[in-house]
Amino acid sequence: MTLSAICIRDLSVGYGGLAILDGLNFEIRRGSIFAILGGSGCGKTTLLENLIGIQEPLAGEIDITGFGTPDLDRGFPPYGVSFQGGALFGSMTLLENVSLPLVRWTTLAESAIEAVASARLRLVGLAGFENHLPNEVSGGMQKRAGIARALAMEPSLLFLDEPSAGLDPSTAVELDDLLCCLRDDLGVTTVLVTHELASIFSIADDCIMLDKQARGIIARGSPTSLRDESQDPTAHAFFNRLPKTPPQPGVSENCL
Amino acid sequence: MSAPTFELTRASGRDSAALELRGHCHLEGAADLWRQLQAGLGAKRALDLSGLESLDGASAALLQALVAEAESRGGALELVGARAEVHRMLALYSCDSPGECAPARQREPGLFDEIGRATRDIVASLRDVLSFMGDLCVALMRAGRERGSVNLRAVPNLMERAGADGVPIVLLINFLIGLIIGLQAAYQLQRFGANVFVANLVGLSMVRELAPLMTAIVVAGRSGAAYAAELGSMRVNQEIDALRTLGMDPYRFLVFPRLLATVAVVPLLTIAAMVVGILGGLIVAVQDLGITTTAYFNQLHGAVGMLDVMGGLLKSVVFAVTITLISCQRGLATRGGAAGVGSATTSAVVVILFSLVVIDALFTVTFNLFGI
Numbered sequence: 001m002t003l004s005a006i007c008i009r010d011l012s013v014g015y016g017g018l019a020i021l022d023g024l025n026f027e028i029r030r031g032s033i034f035a036i037l038g039g040s041g042c043g044k045t046t047l048l049e050n051l052i053g054i055q056e057p058l059a060g061e062i063d064i065t066g067f068g069t070p071d072l073d074r075g076f077p078p079y080g081v082s083f084q085g086g087a088l089f090g091s092m093t094l095l096e097n098v099s100l101p102l103v104r105w106t107t108l109a110e111s112a113i114e115a116v117a118s119a120r121l122r123l124v125g126l127a128g129f130e131n132h133l134p135n136e137v138s139g140g141m142q143k144r145a146g147i148a149r150a151l152a153m154e155p156s157l158l159f160l161d162e163p164s165a166g167l168d169p170s171t172a173v174e175l176d177d178l179l180c181c182l183r184d185d186l187g188v189t190t191v192l193v194t195h196e197l198a199s200i201f202s203i204a205d206d207c208i209m210l211d212k213q214a215r216g217i218i219a220r221g222s223p224t225s226l227r228d229e230s231q232d233p234t235a236h237a238f239f240n241r242l243p244k245t246p247p248q249p250g251v252s253e254n255c256l
Numbered sequence: 257m258s259a260p261t262f263e264l265t266r267a268s269g270r271d272s273a274a275l276e277l278r279g280h281c282h283l284e285g286a287a288d289l290w291r292q293l294q295a296g297l298g299a300k301r302a303l304d305l306s307g308l309e310s311l312d313g314a315s316a317a318l319l320q321a322l323v324a325e326a327e328s329r330g331g332a333l334e335l336v337g338a339r340a341e342v343h344r345m346l347a348l349y350s351c352d353s354p355g356e357c358a359p360a361r362q363r364e365p366g367l368f369d370e371i372g373r374a375t376r377d378i379v380a381s382l383r384d385v386l387s388f389m390g391d392l393c394v395a396l397m398r399a400g401r402e403r404g405s406v407n408l409r410a411v412p413n414l415m416e417r418a419g420a421d422g423v424p425i426v427l428l429i430n431f432l433i434g435l436i437i438g439l440q441a442a443y444q445l446q447r448f449g450a451n452v453f454v455a456n457l458v459g460l461s462m463v464r465e466l467a468p469l470m471t472a473i474v475v476a477g478r479s480g481a482a483y484a485a486e487l488g489s490m491r492v493n494q495e496i497d498a499l500r501t502l503g504m505d506p507y508r509f510l511v512f513p514r515l516l517a518t519v520a521v522v523p524l525l526t527i528a529a530m531v532v533g534i535l536g537g538l539i540v541a542v543q544d545l546g547i548t549t550t551a552y553f554n555q556l557h558g559a560v561g562m563l564d565v566m567g568g569l570l571k572s573v574v575f576a577v578t579i580t581l582i583s584c585q586r587g588l589a590t591r592g593g594a595a596g597v598g599s600a601t602t603s604a605v606v607v608i609l610f611s612l613v614v615i616d617a618l619f620t621v622t623f624n625l626f627g628i
Contacts, residue, residue, distance in 0.1 A: 090593020106283065112290040112318055119317030119349050127356045135592050154283040154312045181348055185341050186312060
């Protein structure tokens with residue numbers, strides 16, 4: 001039997017009392033890679049912010065207690081988070097950024113912290129950039145350093161916001177391999193917000209698709225089942241890389 | 257702290273150059289693992305992992321760091337007998353070269369490094385200032401040629417922020433300054449029976465020196481810091497670059513509106529500051545020195561001329577230009593992230609305050625030379 005890692009019940013999220021997504025109900029299996037999909041502005045990142053506890057839901061319940069108490073004001077949360085832009089601390093080197101939670105929350109010796117933090121950076125392809133400041137490396141590298149920092153405390157639950165966006169294809173594949181490895185060898189549960197279809201098909205076990213108009217989930221299941229069997233036109237168009245509106249007569253297909 | 261979930265022992269039935277690691281190695285016990293391995297490995301050449309049931313990334317990184325450390329010393333440490341999952345994790349954290357697992361630490365800068373860096377920073381800062389002045393002149397000429405290219409729509413809002421919003425604090429500070437000067441002067445003047453001259457002292461001090469200077473200091477703290485922080489944030493968020501790619505000149509879009517707004521409001525604030533400062537002196541004159549209001553203003557009229565007021569206002573205009581140009585220059589020269597914005601703001605305020613005092617001194621010396 002597979003245990004649920006996260007249970008979402010009747011969740012409503014939004015800003016200033018205005019719900020962007022309403023009545024969400026879904027479960028994320030422990031040890032799976034779960035993708036949250038949807039068009040721009042449909043509330044994917046808002047949902048993620050609610051899941052990680054930096055925003056209060058308007059209504060409903062998010063149960064991730066299987067991983068520990070997610071109280072951001074009391075100790076290290078039971079998950080790692082990588083933000084869209086990396087969200088690195090500009091006055092610290094990449095190594096210091098990754099070391100920060102280890103320094104605060106472990107009793108590791110300085111040399112061990114350095115070894116672990118530099119290994120995390122190596123893991124995301126940033127060997128040799130340990131002593132660089134964030135503004136001295138590219139946006140993609142900053143994002144990878146953000147992922148390394150999310151991995152620093154060996155979390156069993158990872159939240160990644162657009163992890164592959166802005167990465168070159170080889171690095172994106174390496175990142176996918178890393179997430180699979182973490183899932184298969186360590187049972188890490190990963191929740192990721194992404195648009196990258198190739199990545200979704202190669203690593204995601206389950207996914208939900210959100211929609212702005214519906215203000216909720218319009219499709220759920222495995223990526224391949226959604227691509228091949230989904231009846232929803234938006235989900236069908238998304239998974240088959242089709243335009244939302246059919247081409248107008250007289251417009252060259254090559255232009256689309 | 258939780259009990260260790262691993263056990264490190266001398267390998268049994270094998271050569272004495274091996275240690276055996278059993279159990280589960282996770283981040284919670286990584287500190288112990290590192291300590292025990294560093295103490296126990298010594299000259300050991302192998303670590304038997306056949307009894308190791310699970311290994312997380314942090315522990316794998318530590319084992320690989322020990323292997324690299326042994327190699328860098330000219331020795332060797334072999335990790336043997338790992339089961340498939342453990343082996344996969346070790347492979348994930350393996351290094352292409354020993355140097356990769358033991359990255360070179362950043363060297364602490366020495367005295368000459370610090371001198372070199374400081375010199376480089378000063379030269380870069382001077383270059384930035386020169387570049388700013390050059391760009392400003394070019395933008396000024398283009399603004400003259402291309403009518404309507406300056407973002408005048410932003411000026412009223414900026415005037416409100418720099419002027420109207422700052423009125424209460426400017427009035428309060430200058431009123432108190434007038435009051436303080438009056439009180440300080442009262443005792444000395446009473447000794448010589450020259451009570452009425454408190455009007456001369458307060459009037460001239462406020463009009464020629466203190467009202468322009470104190471107002472400029474308040475504006476520097478409020479608006480100068482805000483300009484530097486705003487433009488600095490825009491610089492690090494690439495908004496300035498975005499403006500350029502839209503064919504818009506940051507000087508005409510951001511700097512000139514701020515310059516116009518500040519130059520317009522600082523003299524007005526200064527006039528208000530002069531008035532309340534003189535009123536502060538009046539209260540002391542009436543309450544402590546027994547001078548009538550009419551006598552105070554008659555004396556003031558004789559002591560303070562239009563030339564004094566104009567001199568004070570001229571200073572205030574120069575101060576406004578100084579505040580805006582320095583804060584905008586520092587903002588546009590911001591580098592780095594949030595820390596860069598903080599440094600730019602601090603540096604803007606410090607340089608503005610220093611410049612204001614120097615300019616004030618130059619004005620005073622010049623006015624004295626010409627007998628004004």
